[in-house]
Amino acid sequence: MPETPLLLDRADLDRMIGILSERGYQVVGPTVREQEHIISYGDVGSTDDFPVGLTDEQEAATYRLVDRGDGRLFGYAVGATSPMSYLQPSDAVVWAGRRTGKGFETVEPPDPPRYAFVGVRPCELAAIAIEDEVFLGTGSQCPTYATLRQKAFLVSVDCTEPGGTCFCASMGTGPGATSGYDIALIEVLDDEGHAFIARAGTEEGAAVLAELGAAPAGEERAAAASQAVEEAAGKMGRSLDTEGLRDTLAASLSDPIWDELAATCLTCANCTMVCPTCFCAAVENRTNLDATEAERVRRWDSCFNFEFSYIHGGSLRPSASARYRQWMTHKLSSWVDQFGMYGCVGCGRCITWCPVGIDITANAAAVRARMEEAAHV
Amino acid sequence: MQAVTELPTINPMAPVPHEVVGKRRETYDTMTLELAAPEPFESRPGQFNMLYPFGIGECAISISGDPSRTDRIVHTIRDVGAVTHALHALDIGDHVGVRGPFGTPWPMEAAEGKDLVIVAGGIGLAPVRPAIYEALNHRDRYEQFVLLYGARSPEDLVYLDEIKEWRSRFDAHVDVSVDSAPSGYRGSVGVVTRLIPSADFDPEHAVAFVIGPEIMMRFSVTELRALGMPRDQIYISMERNMQCAVGFCGHCQFGNTFVCRDGAVFCYDDIHSYLPIKEV
Ligand SMILES: Cc1cc2nc3c(=O)[nH]c(=O)nc-3n(C[C@H](O)[C@H](O)[C@H](O)COP(=O)(O)OP(=O)(O)OC[C@H]3O[C@@H](n4cnc5c(N)ncnc54)[C@H](O)[C@@H]3O)c2cc1C
Ligand code: SF4
Ligand code: SF4
Numbered sequence: 001m002p003e004t005p006l007l008l009d010r011a012d013l014d015r016m017i018g019i020l021s022e023r024g025y026q027v028v029g030p031t032v033r034e035q036e037h038i039i040s041y042g043d044v045g046s047t048d049d050f051p052v053g054l055t056d057e058q059e060a061a062t063y064r065l066v067d068r069g070d071g072r073l074f075g076y077a078v079g080a081t082s083p084m085s086y087l088q089p090s091d092a093v094v095w096a097g098r099r100t101g102k103g104f105e106t107v108e109p110p111d112p113p114r115y116a117f118v119g120v121r122p123c124e125l126a127a128i129a130i131e132d133e134v135f136l137g138t139g140s141q142c143p144t145y146a147t148l149r150q151k152a153f154l155v156s157v158d159c160t161e162p163g164g165t166c167f168c169a170s171m172g173t174g175p176g177a178t179s180g181y182d183i184a185l186i187e188v189l190d191d192e193g194h195a196f197i198a199r200a201g202t203e204e205g206a207a208v209l210a211e212l213g214a215a216p217a218g219e220e221r222a223a224a225a226s227q228a229v230e231e232a233a234g235k236m237g238r239s240l241d242t243e244g245l246r247d248t249l250a251a252s253l254s255d256p257i258w259d260e261l262a263a264t265c266l267t268c269a270n271c272t273m274v275c276p277t278c279f280c281a282a283v284e285n286r287t288n289l290d291a292t293e294a295e296r297v298r299r300w301d302s303c304f305n306f307e308f309s310y311i312h313g314g315s316l317r318p319s320a321s322a323r324y325r326q327w328m329t330h331k332l333s334s335w336v337d338q339f340g341m342y343g344c345v346g347c348g349r350c351i352t353w354c355p356v357g358i359d360i361t362a363n364a365a366a367v368r369a370r371m372e373e374a375a376h377v
Numbered sequence: 378m379q380a381v382t383e384l385p386t387i388n389p390m391a392p393v394p395h396e397v398v399g400k401r402r403e404t405y406d407t408m409t410l411e412l413a414a415p416e417p418f419e420s421r422p423g424q425f426n427m428l429y430p431f432g433i434g435e436c437a438i439s440i441s442g443d444p445s446r447t448d449r450i451v452h453t454i455r456d457v458g459a460v461t462h463a464l465h466a467l468d469i470g471d472h473v474g475v476r477g478p479f480g481t482p483w484p485m486e487a488a489e490g491k492d493l494v495i496v497a498g499g500i501g502l503a504p505v506r507p508a509i510y511e512a513l514n515h516r517d518r519y520e521q522f523v524l525l526y527g528a529r530s531p532e533d534l535v536y537l538d539e540i541k542e543w544r545s546r547f548d549a550h551v552d553v554s555v556d557s558a559p560s561g562y563r564g565s566v567g568v569v570t571r572l573i574p575s576a577d578f579d580p581e582h583a584v585a586f587v588i589g590p591e592i593m594m595r596f597s598v599t600e601l602r603a604l605g606m607p608r609d610q611i612y613i614s615m616e617r618n619m620q621c622a623v624g625f626c627g628h629c630q631f632g633n634t635f636v637c638r639d640g641a642v643f644c645y646d647d648i649h650s651y652l653p654i655k656e657v
Contacts, residue, residue, distance in 0.1 A: 139624045308618065316618075
């Protein structure tokens with residue numbers, strides 16, 4: 001792909017949204033959900049739908065939108081939802097059938113929508129790459145996911161102002177996008193005004209940019225924008241030391257520290273619902289009233305639910321501590337064995353949205369300290 | 378997006394209808410279903426299918442038939458809840474959805490040239506029956522053949538006719554025990570693990586397949602280890618909540634494994650460190 005950065009302004013972005021919907025995409029991006037006053041993915045018809053001039057203050061168990069006093073469209077860290085709500089939606093129909101006499105037959109699914117995501121964060125691109133491994137990797141492949149994924153168009157926006165719970169720099173997933181996008185943007189607001197530096201990552205991305213007829217960005221301006229993204233790496237509110245973490249956690253399973261770490265956990269499952277990589281789901285079989293038509297759906301589930309590990313006779317993880325341990329060791333240890341990567345991209349959502357502020361970075365550090373201590377006695 | 382160029386051609390979540398052609402009651406709560414395979418059904422001992430009575434729900438059931446018969450799929454099912462109850466209610470001629478086979482097999486090759494010891498508890502005899510068929514079909518591949526089978530009570534014993542047949546073979550050592558029995562019961566009474574020390578095999582030169590409730594497997598392994606059987610010669614079959622069987626639903630995780638694809642049959646050496654940990 002030609003790496004010449006192009007220059008867009010807000011009007012160009014509006015035209016891009018138009019071009020994408022003309023190409024048959026349902027355009028989705030960060031929007032403000034008025035009722036809850038949060039940033040969340042939703043339908044986007046123009047740049048007015050983005051969180052214009054807003055930023056998010058995020059801390060453990062804290063989320064607040066505040067005015068920035070400028071016209072940035074992407075001047076926040078990360079919203080409550082991720083593209084996973086579209087690519088791996090809860091209630092995805094993975095099979096449907098209809099009764100025929102004593103048997104049944106498969107009903108072909110309708111064509112799924114084609115989504116164009118505008119405003120995807122680099123950590124979210126990384127989360128999509130993780131989901132690709134889960135649903136399309138070495139094991140079985142999920143056609144429901146594959147179809148949605150294949151048709152998706154991704155416009156990312158690099159981070160220049162990370163939030164208080166962010167730690168993507170530790171996980172190597174941000175703050176800049178390195179792959180997985182059709183178009184990558186950096187938003188700039190400088191002496192010359194409000195603009196976007198754009199790079200194409202795919203042929204289709206290049207075609208969309210060509211249709212916009214954008215001019216090349218000045219070298220200096222493009223370099224300054226990249227510089228701002230690099231500097232963002234040093235401004236994250238959290239960090240997580242991943243050195244040897246897989247082994248450290250794998251060795252910690254029977255340590256009583258898990259009781260301490262999960263002492264305040266409500267097993268509310270919030271952390272798993274906001275996480276862009278958590279893929280666990282219940283497979284549910286439903287029928288219409290006279291049981292002639294049936295659907296098999298995959299509904300988001302959580303390892304924090306009591307019934308999650310149920311087998312005849314009872315739940316295998318009745319305690320909150322076992323469920324918290326399952327979640328955290330899956331993210332940061334067994335995921336590596338299963339998929340060759342960590343299951344965490346450092347978006348910080350689980351810290352922000354945990355009602356009691358349980359912090360995966362602090363707890364990883366605590367387990368590390370405990371295991372090092374244990375090794376010295 | 379270029380990352381996904383080719384779409385998968387099979388949907389691993391799609392059940393395929395199979396006709397019920399045989400039904401046989403084993404005990405008061407257990408029956409064996411025989412399904413006609415529309416195409417030759419290849420499976421290996423220890424693998425399982427996902428069975429779907431249309432519209433009701435789906436559950437994991439091991440294949441309990443002879444793997445050399447690819448025209449029939451045999452399942453032995455204990456009625457414990459909604460789905461298994463619906464499976465029991467199927468009549469000859471009804472159709473049931475099947476996905477599979479899934480999971481790892483009992484490693485028959487590992488036992489070749491050695492003694493094969495099978496310890497089964499309760500309904501656990503069903504998932505290991507294909508291995509018994511396979512071993513007895515190729516009896517010369519193994520040294521001693523030992524089957525130790527236990528159930529809660531005489532009413533819970535499955536496959537009684539076959540057990541009688543296996544017992545009558547002079548080249549098989551078959552022992553059955555029940556945890557408790559009414560007075561006058563002529564068989565042996567006590568937990569199945571008690572049969573292990575007196576069975577005729579060379580622990581260092583044997584491979585063991587152990588299946589049953591988790592607690593029974595723990596005690597069996599303890600007995601086998603006490604006799605000097607190395608960890609990597611013991612295989613056990615784990616049960617976990619299982620909803621998709623292809624690693625998408627996450628429910629069956631046991632440590633860093635997915636029981637649906639890394640198991641259900643595991644080498645004890647690979648998972649022994651998880652077993653003593655509470656609530657893994
Ligand atoms: C690999 C494997 C092989 C098995 N082989 C056999 C066999 O050969 N014969 C046999 O009788 N049983 C076997 N089982 C157990 C069988 O799958 C369960 O008894 C069955 O799922 C119970 O479903 P139910 O709705 O009838 O029971 P209920 O106890 O009513 O189930 C209630 C709920 O619990 C859930 N549930 C209970 N147990 C399980 C489970 N193991 N996995 C997922 N969900 C569960 C179900 O989702 C259900 O909604 C096997 C299980 C596994 C994992
Ligand atoms: S575990 Fe937490 S920080 Fe990591 S990806 Fe999930 S929500 Fe984000
Ligand atoms: S860690 Fe926090 S968000 Fe997750 S289940 Fe526990 S209380 Fe809920």
